[in-house]
Amino acid sequence: MQICVENLGYRAGKNMILQGINLELAPGAVNVILGPNGAGKSTLLRLLGLLDKPGLGEIYYDGQKRSTMSRCQCTALRRRCGFVFQAPLLLAGSVEANLRFGPRLRGLNVGDHKIRLVLEKTGLHGREGQEARLLSGGEKQRLQLARVMLLDPDLYLLDEPTANLDPLSVKNIETAIARLAGEGKTVILATHNLIQARLLAAEIVFLKEGLLLQAGAAAEVLSRPLSLDIAEFSAAENIIPGTLVRREGRTVLDCGQLAIEVVSERSGGRAAAVIRPEDILVSEKPISSSARNSFRGPIMAVADLGAIMALSVDCGGVLFTVFVTRISCAQMNLAPGIAVSLTFKATSVHLLPLC
């Protein structure tokens, strides 16, 4: 489903929960609405799912305006959406009764094999007769997802479907979500879980305090955040504040003892450099290359992340985080106290203006 949002706003009492949201969601892909608690993610999802009426602005569904839709049209559109609530909303009764409730509202009769299929897809097979309200938290979430999948909607709206769940349940639900996008469904997933966003998102919409700070392809938003809020939230490892100055025809970010060469038309003013760890080359000796930035310093700590190791390197008072593979780490005998050289290009430095 093609969804376009124009200058959307929502007010609860005197508080603006959402303001001036302009957005185009990617059809047939996972769109992640990312942001800290209280950003307005749930509200945006509820507006998109026609559960609440926008106070301001317009939402277009396949070109159809929200504000001019009749009650019947709203109901018809809701029947193309599937909503999974953050706190599971289930009816008293068995798992199967909960599943059959949606089709019944639509006057449909679904076959047993379909019920079995969605239960299998969500890892709940064999639970048909169980009392839904006695399921565990993770199972309730999966039942919500199964209930929605049974209705085969075009649009999935998922509000933090993995909050407060154990890792295995999270994995189950994430797998199911990834599969939905693979089947060409449009998924809108609200989460404050960055790892989940990285894992699932094709597109990221970043909200904070009711405002849209950035929207775009996931890789773009995560590697080139438009604001410090996003960089910090997305746990960008290297965020280095400094002052932009012109030196010998080049722009550098002066960070005290360290000067990082950057590509920028601007000079003067405060800025923060964001450098992704994977863009930094680690070597035992300084290497000569076209890369404009090369610093040396001792390793302060080595963290084991599994296949890769994260090193913290202190270069002139700035602590860099860099990634090396486990094998390189062993071959180079990298350990705390050993001095290494860090090299990265000026173009790898993403600059954010600071006030």
Next chain:
Amino acid sequence: MSYIFEGLKQGAALLLPPSSEILQIVALSLAVSGAATLLAALAAVPVSLFLALKEFRGKRLLVGLVNTAMSVPAVLIGLLVYGLVSRRGPLGILGLLFTPGAMVLAQALLAFPLITALALAALKGIARDARDLALSLGANRRQLAAVVIRQGRFAFLTAIIAGFSRVIGETGMTLMIGGNIKGQTRVLTTAISLETMKGNFELGIALGIVLLLTALAVNVAMQGLQGK
């Protein structure tokens, strides 16, 4: 103290077996208060549903009014209904004063705000979730109402039980509107009040026991319904 125990004893004896007059009084009490509660509930259920589900300007004021109406003294409602149905009143032509019909009207007016306010308070936590669930699964307006009523049935039942208990125990207003006419508008509470004042303390106690048992039986029956 002994006269109280004596009264209790004689009162209980009067009920074994109860006279046809007592039976008639019980039947009228149940009929009037039952009809009044039913009428009030028929109005209160949609109103509390509407108030629980809809957001609109002035909603808080309206909810405040309903809550205030809950504490309007019964005798004032009696006064209002008296004014309406007395011969000179706008409904005077119907000749309702001192009939069971007028008693039903007055008791329904008494129960309505109580049932509405109690149902609304109990629905608060339920209505929004039920609405979200129903709407998100594609319910239309009628189905939405059905789902919310079904999910909120305990809330409604509790409120209706409270409403019934309130009106079956009401005396002053019922006396004012019904007139306590023997064989026509005499109900349990007005009979107790009259017999006690006449000095028939045992009869008052006998009727009191019946009132208590009636209220208890209705409550147990309704709660049994709730348990299902």
